[in-house]
Amino acid sequence: MVKTQIIILDYGSQYTQLLARRVRDLNVYAEVVNYQITAEKVKEYKNLKGIILSGGPASVYSYDAYKFDDEIFNLNIPVLGVCYGMQLIAQKLGGKVELAKKQEFGKSILSIEDNESLLFKDIDDNSQVWMSHADHIIKMPPDFCIAAKSDNSIAAISNEKNKIYGIQFHAEVTHSIHGLKLIENFLYNICKCEKDWTMAQFINDSINEIKNKVKNENVILGLSGGVDSSVCAVLLSKAIGKQLNCIFVDTGLLRKDEAKKIMQNYSEFDMNIKLVDASDKFFTALKGVSDPEEKRKVIGKVFIDVFNEEALKLKNASFLAQGTIYPDVIESSSEGHSSKTIKSHHNVGGLPKEMNFSLIEPIRSLFKDEVRRVGKELGIKDFILNRHPFPGPGLGIRIIGEVSREKADILKEVDDIFINKLIEKKLYNKVSQAFATLLPVKTVGVMGDNRTYEYLVALRSVDTIDFMTAVASELPWDFLSNVTNEIINSVKGVNRVVYDITSKPPGTIEWE
Numbered sequence: 001m002v003k004t005q006i007i008i009l010d011y012g013s014q015y016t017q018l019l020a021r022r023v024r025d026l027n028v029y030a031e032v033v034n035y036q037i038t039a040e041k042v043k044e045y046k047n048l049k050g051i052i053l054s055g056g057p058a059s060v061y062s063y064d065a066y067k068f069d070d071e072i073f074n075l076n077i078p079v080l081g082v083c084y085g086m087q088l089i090a091q092k093l094g095g096k097v098e099l100a101k102k103q104e105f106g107k108s109i110l111s112i113e114d115n116e117s118l119l120f121k122d123i124d125d126n127s128q129v130w131m132s133h134a135d136h137i138i139k140m141p142p143d144f145c146i147a148a149k150s151d152n153s154i155a156a157i158s159n160e161k162n163k164i165y166g167i168q169f170h171a172e173v174t175h176s177i178h179g180l181k182l183i184e185n186f187l188y189n190i191c192k193c194e195k196d197w198t199m200a201q202f203i204n205d206s207i208n209e210i211k212n213k214v215k216n217e218n219v220i221l222g223l224s225g226g227v228d229s230s231v232c233a234v235l236l237s238k239a240i241g242k243q244l245n246c247i248f249v250d251t252g253l254l255r256k257d258e259a260k261k262i263m264q265n266y267s268e269f270d271m272n273i274k275l276v277d278a279s280d281k282f283f284t285a286l287k288g289v290s291d292p293e294e295k296r297k298v299i300g301k302v303f304i305d306v307f308n309e310e311a312l313k314l315k316n317a318s319f320l321a322q323g324t325i326y327p328d329v330i331e332s333s334s335e336g337h338s339s340k341t342i343k344s345h346h347n348v349g350g351l352p353k354e355m356n357f358s359l360i361e362p363i364r365s366l367f368k369d370e371v372r373r374v375g376k377e378l379g380i381k382d383f384i385l386n387r388h389p390f391p392g393p394g395l396g397i398r399i400i401g402e403v404s405r406e407k408a409d410i411l412k413e414v415d416d417i418f419i420n421k422l423i424e425k426k427l428y429n430k431v432s433q434a435f436a437t438l439l440p441v442k443t444v445g446v447m448g449d450n451r452t453y454e455y456l457v458a459l460r461s462v463d464t465i466d467f468m469t470a471v472a473s474e475l476p477w478d479f480l481s482n483v484t485n486e487i488i489n490s491v492k493g494v495n496r497v498v499y500d501i502t503s504k505p506p507g508t509i510e511w512e
Helices: 016-025 070-074 084-092 179-190 199-214 227-243 258-269 279-286 292-312 326-331 368-378 405-424 477-490
Strands: 006-010 030-034 050-053 079-082 096-112 127-139 145-149 154-159 164-167 218-222 244-250 272-277 317-321 357-360 433-447 450-463 494-500
Touching: 006 016, 016 030, 016 179, 016 326, 050 084, 050 179, 079 084, 084 096, 084 127, 084 154, 084 164, 096 154, 127 154, 164 179, 199 227, 199 317, 199 357, 199 368, 218 227, 227 244, 227 258, 227 317, 227 368, 244 258, 244 292, 258 272, 272 292, 279 292, 279 405, 405 433, 405 450, 405 477, 433 494, 450 477, 477 494
Parallel strands: 006 030, 006 050, 050 079, 079 164, 218 244, 218 317, 244 272, 317 357, 450 494
Antiparallel strands: 096 127, 096 145, 145 154, 154 164, 433 450
């Protein structure tokens, strides 16, 4: 596999993952690591070319400031500190940082002081950058020079001899006009990184690694139809063919005709996929359950039971595959990329104790956008790769209150109309997530000369970058009017449609 060239010490910035993605976009493999990593641990990386210290919400002068192994500065490996990372460099190497009287948040103009700095090569003076800091450097560390300033602070520092640099702004965000160029300068001009991180290379390396690991054994995968499990499945199939056994559980709470579409779309890859219709079990278990958290537990337990039952029928299976991706690894503070033997499965739940599997996670080193690019290389249809997120409990949490087959059938039709209209009007790929929710109330209406008393549904569409915050999509009024008209005229049981314009926060994207 491609070796790590850049490690990013994570100090809690909301942009840490984005920083890693920017490095990878430049064809250099970067890995996010815990800020407590020691110099000795850093030495274990055989191909390491540079170290980046991320931003973060803390202050370097606080009594509980994040720890840092000063010996890292003596490894003769280039270092770039971003925001908090720059302040950490200054504080550790003899400078001083304190709370600024005038803080900087948002757009700022960069004035380059050192035009000879490799970090600012081919970057225009007086360009826009993005600041987000309350502290600033008031005393420079020895042997460092001021490489750039903003109106209110030292914006960049450098020690060209020891190749240690710091920037107060966030080069990783698009608001910093030449931010990507600066990162490129650090990678290529300073660290001398090689451009060896591509999705085609990842696929080739992964196939070889899977073959060597699995050998003649069989692999079980719970296929959900989502992007991650789909790419995981096809990659495994390319490597081991019929040794892969996929289990697709139809809960009755999936999108309209989901099971049929999944089986059709994967037929071209000639994979072993077993479709299990367990919808009766799910609806029976959900009867009388209204609380959203309780519904999640019920759905999760039934899914585990069904999956376990089917998995036990498969003989000679030694590996359990999982579509874990890199953000999951970062958020759970996991380290390393090696498989491990388990008796439970993160996504599926607790497997029977008598089942011993080695866990295999072929895409655990990839970010979501990289997963999609790998899928594209593997020939997976855009229909699957570009789908909006769909919750694990499915329609179980989009039906507010008690769940029934009747309600699920109604919601499937409504959702299908909404999504297909978005696709038809070329709006689907312009919004981040769109869906319909069935509410536990009925309203009076008039259809023809008759009074109706039927369900109310809510349509929701949001725009977001990271799903941490979101705003309602400003869909055209004519579009919403036409969708509403088709839903009411086509779906028996619905006589009123509303559009949810709540942002996140204060709301959440899903209703439950």
